[in-house]
Amino acid sequence: xxxxxxxxxxxxxxxxxxxxxxxxxxxxxxxxxxxxxxxxxxxxxxxxxxxxxxxxxxxxxxxxxxxxxxxxxxxxxxxxxxxxxxxxxxxxxxxxxxxxxxxxxxxxxxxxxxxxxxxxxxxxxxxxxxxxxxxxxxxxxxxxxxxxxxxxxxxxxxxxxxxxxxxxxxxxxxxxxxxxxxxxxxxxxxxxxxxxxxxxxxxxxxxxxxxxxxxxxxxxxxxxxxxxxxxxxxxxxxxxxxxxxxxxxxxxxxxxxxxxxxxxxxxxxxxxxxxxxxxxxxxxxxxxxxxxxxxxxxxxxxxxxxxxxxxxxxxxxxxxxxxxxxxxxxxxxxxxxxxxxxxxxxxxxxxxxxxxxxxxxxxxxxxxxxxxxxxxxxxxxxxxxxxxxxxxxxxxxxxxxxxxxxxxxxxxxxxxxxxxxxxxxxxxxxxxxxxxxxxxxxxxxxxxxxxxxxxxxxxxxxxxxxxxxx
Numbered sequence: 001x002x003x004x005x006x007x008x009x010x011x012x013x014x015x016x017x018x019x020x021x022x023x024x025x026x027x028x029x030x031x032x033x034x035x036x037x038x039x040x041x042x043x044x045x046x047x048x049x050x051x052x053x054x055x056x057x058x059x060x061x062x063x064x065x066x067x068x069x070x071x072x073x074x075x076x077x078x079x080x081x082x083x084x085x086x087x088x089x090x091x092x093x094x095x096x097x098x099x100x101x102x103x104x105x106x107x108x109x110x111x112x113x114x115x116x117x118x119x120x121x122x123x124x125x126x127x128x129x130x131x132x133x134x135x136x137x138x139x140x141x142x143x144x145x146x147x148x149x150x151x152x153x154x155x156x157x158x159x160x161x162x163x164x165x166x167x168x169x170x171x172x173x174x175x176x177x178x179x180x181x182x183x184x185x186x187x188x189x190x191x192x193x194x195x196x197x198x199x200x201x202x203x204x205x206x207x208x209x210x211x212x213x214x215x216x217x218x219x220x221x222x223x224x225x226x227x228x229x230x231x232x233x234x235x236x237x238x239x240x241x242x243x244x245x246x247x248x249x250x251x252x253x254x255x256x257x258x259x260x261x262x263x264x265x266x267x268x269x270x271x272x273x274x275x276x277x278x279x280x281x282x283x284x285x286x287x288x289x290x291x292x293x294x295x296x297x298x299x300x301x302x303x304x305x306x307x308x309x310x311x312x313x314x315x316x317x318x319x320x321x322x323x324x325x326x327x328x329x330x331x332x333x334x335x336x337x338x339x340x341x342x343x344x345x346x347x348x349x350x351x352x353x354x355x356x357x358x359x360x361x362x363x364x365x366x367x368x369x370x371x372x373x374x375x376x377x378x379x380x381x382x383x384x385x386x387x388x389x390x391x392x393x394x395x396x397x398x399x400x401x402x403x404x405x406x407x408x409x410x411x412x413x414x415x416x417x418x419x420x421x422x423x424x425x426x427x428x429x430x431x432x433x434x435x436x437x438x439x440x441x442x443x444x445x446x447x448x449x450x451x452x453x454x455x456x457x458x459x460x461x462x463x464x465x466x467x468x469x470x
Contacts, residue, residue, distance in 0.1 A: 005122065006030045006047065010040040010054035010066065011084075020053065023111050024118075037061025041069065044076055051121055056085040056092075064099040071100030080121050084109070215272070215291040218281050223248040226281050235272065235293060236262065252276045252289055259294070271298045311385040313363055314370035322384025323443060326394045329382065330441040333396065340435035341397040343406055344450035345373075347389040348427035348458065361424070368426055372417060376410045392447065397434060406432060429458035 007029050011017035021031045032049065034040035036058055044052075052070065056063035063083050070076045080102040085092060096104050105117055209216055215232035219225050228236070228243035236243050250260060256276040263269055272291040279288040309321025317325065333340050347369050354362040366389065373383050373391060381395030407430055418425045431453025435446055 003028050003030060005051075006032065006049040007118075008040065008043060008049040008052045009033045010037065010052065010058070010063070012036050012055060012058045016055070020114075023114065027115060037063075037066040037069075040066060044070070048076070048079060050125065051080050051082060051118065053082045053084060053118075056083050064095055064101075067096070067099040067101045080125070082117065082121065213292075215289075215293070217243065217248065217289045217291070218279065218286050219248050219252070219289065220281075220284065220286050223251070226286060232291070235270065235291060236264070248289075252287055254278045254287060256289075259298070260291075270295045314367055314385050316370050316373070316391070317382065317384035319384065319386045322382060322386065322392060322394075325382050326384075326443050327441075329394060330435060330443060330446075333435065334437050334441040337437040339397045339437065340446075341393075341395055341406070342433050342435065342446050342450045343393040343410075344431045344433075344447065344454040345369075345391050345393075345410075345428050346454065346458075347391075348429055348461075350389040365424060365426060368417065368421070368424065369428060372410065372413045372426070375413055376406070390451075392450070406430075427461075429454050429461060431455070431457055 007024055009017055009020050009024075009031060011020060011033065012035055017033050017035070021033055024031050032043055032047075034043050037054075038061060040052070040054065041061075054063045054066055058066075061069075063085070067081045067083065070079065070081055077100075081100070082103040082105060083096050083099075083101045084105050084107055085096075086107040093104065103117055103121060105114055209229045212229060213231055215235040216227075216229045217225055217232045217236075218227040225243050225246055225248060233243050236249075249262075252274070254276055256274060259271055259273055261269060261271055271294055273294050274289055274291045276287055276289045279286050281288075309317055309324065311318040316322075330340065332338075347365060350362055350365065353365055366385075369391065370383075370385065373393060377383060377393055377395060381393055383391070383393050385391050410428070410430065414426055414428060431450045433446055433450035433453060435441075
């Protein structure tokens with residue numbers, strides 16, 4: 001019964017001792033643990049185990065010395081000693097034989113390998129005792145232990161060994177070799193599978209890079225392009241010109257995430273969203289930039305922004321767009337001490353046009369008035385439709401009182417229009433106010449004053465019309 005078999009473990013490493021004890025007790029053996037060679041010798045004074053399993057690398061008394069002391073003691077000499085060693089050099093085998101060890105197991109060991117060796121030793125325990133004095137024949141009939149000399153790797157080893165000890169070591173060496181060969185086969189298979197996986201990943205990654213619609217560029221510290229996928233060549237260069245080995249035409253830095261404008265080889269301007277990270281490429285530090293062509297998106301975004309600021313009917317700025325830009329213009333005028341003019345105008349008789357001819361004709365009249373405003377003023381002036389039939393124009397006056405010339409030019413263009421378009425006559429009332437840089441740069445009071453002047457102009461025109469009719 002295994003519970004009657006006592007095994008002494010000599011191990012200075014607590015985790016190794018706990019593991020070994022667990023393996024053996026799980027198989028039913030009784031286990032005693034000594035933390036070093038000194039404790040092991042003291043334990044052997046108290047009781048004799050069936051087998052001693054000892055680590056080799058221990059302080060003060062190592063496994064070899066412990067084995068020599070055990071084999072030198074007639075009371076202990078017949079107890080099999082198994083050495084656990086992380087060393088695998090053949091010279092270590094000879095050192096174990098010299099010390100009188102009966103078996104060795106190479107670390108790291110598999111549980112089954114350890115139990116197999118231990119089972120073989122226990123099975124041969126009676127045979128080992130019967131052959132305790134059996135030795136390798138050296139002179140025909142002499143059966144006493146003999147010392148043999150072995151030369152290996154430039155060193156001579158004197159071995160006092162028996163047949164069974166040599167057989168056990170041969171079996172241990174063979175089993176260790178088989179285990180290592182099996183482990184090597186497993187490692188080779190794992191390596192092969194890993195290499196196959198790497199090749200597959202390389203193929204997949206390459207395909208992802210080559211077919212990616214985003215431009216992928218790898219550059220070194222000098223901005224020399226180390227790699228560019230087809231999308232990058234299409235974004236930066238022409239179909240016949242490759243980007244690799246050229247200099248990236250702009251600076252990049254790790255962490256960049258921004259929009260950049262590029263001029264392609266054909267002169268076309270594009271906008272790209274760029275993200276940059278650090279990477280290793282062929283063993284050197286590089287930057288990887290991913291760029292996405294967002295030209296259409298930016299164009300659409302700008303169109304939407306313009307739509308949010310523009311009047312759909314006339315194409316002029318709407319109230320929001322006019323006020324937004326006018327306030328910035330007034331702040332600029334305040335900083336640069338420049339004057340501004342604001343002309344407020346509306347289309348006379350829009351209600352009558354809508355009532356008599358319909359809203360479509362009213363919209364035509366508003367569009368015609370907007371066109372006349374464009375012809376009257378400079379491109380730098382801001383023209384907006386504030387709502388309904390009301391329009392406003394803001395521009396720099398540079399200190400000149402432009403009221404007569406503004407009104408006259410605008411009215412002259414209206415007269416020309418009315419002479420040509422006899423079926424769609426236009427009339428507009430106008431009020432002009434000025435902004436001086438010594439005033440607070442606020443738009444609303446200026447609009448109110450210009451609006452009041454415009455209504456005064458409208459009132460005067462009605463009075464004149466009434467006088468003519470009377």
